[in-house]
Amino acid sequence: MCYCGSEREAQACCLPFIAGQKQPDSAEQLMRSRYSAYCLKDTGYIHRTYAQSKRAENSEASISAFAEHATFVGLEVIQCSESPEHQFVEFKATYLDGSTCITMHERSRFLREDDQWRYLDGELFACPEKKISRNDPCPCQSGKKFKKCHG
Numbered sequence: 001m002c003y004c005g006s007e008r009e010a011q012a013c014c015l016p017f018i019a020g021q022k023q024p025d026s027a028e029q030l031m032r033s034r035y036s037a038y039c040l041k042d043t044g045y046i047h048r049t050y051a052q053s054k055r056a057e058n059s060e061a062s063i064s065a066f067a068e069h070a071t072f073v074g075l076e077v078i079q080c081s082e083s084p085e086h087q088f089v090e091f092k093a094t095y096l097d098g099s100t101c102i103t104m105h106e107r108s109r110f111l112r113e114d115d116q117w118r119y120l121d122g123e124l125f126a127c128p129e130k131k132i133s134r135n136d137p138c139p140c141q142s143g144k145k146f147k148k149c150h151g
């Protein structure tokens, strides 16, 4: 099953985008594939799907430094919308950094560039961080205790 939580096979969902075999048709598909690329720690894909104007400030090294520490355990797409120039995707992406569980709630803005969807920027909403104890249910929703799963 795909990392992005679509309940489709990865090969029929995000992987062909990450492998460069297909282009996402919508900002939502791009956003999902960028999430999956974080799960796979494919920082090259994350970097090249930034809008050109954002690539310098989001270097591959800084993406790597973040991806090293973050284990993504869940994605929830809340809603998608569009304006004449952009598409927007609001989502919650949950990751673990050690035993801290962080939910990133963002409304991302995407644009078309070189005939492809690219990530421009996003508005972040405050989300509390949670410390997970060894006996708590794992935030990846496997149904196992944290210590037996991602702990």
Ligand SMILES: [Zn+2]
Residues within 6 Å of the ligand: 002, 003, 004, 005, 006, 010, 013, 014, 015, 032, 033, 036
């Ligand atoms: Zn997917």
Ligand SMILES: [Zn+2]
Residues within 6 Å of the ligand: 138, 139, 140, 141, 142, 149, 150, 151
């Ligand atoms: Zn887990």
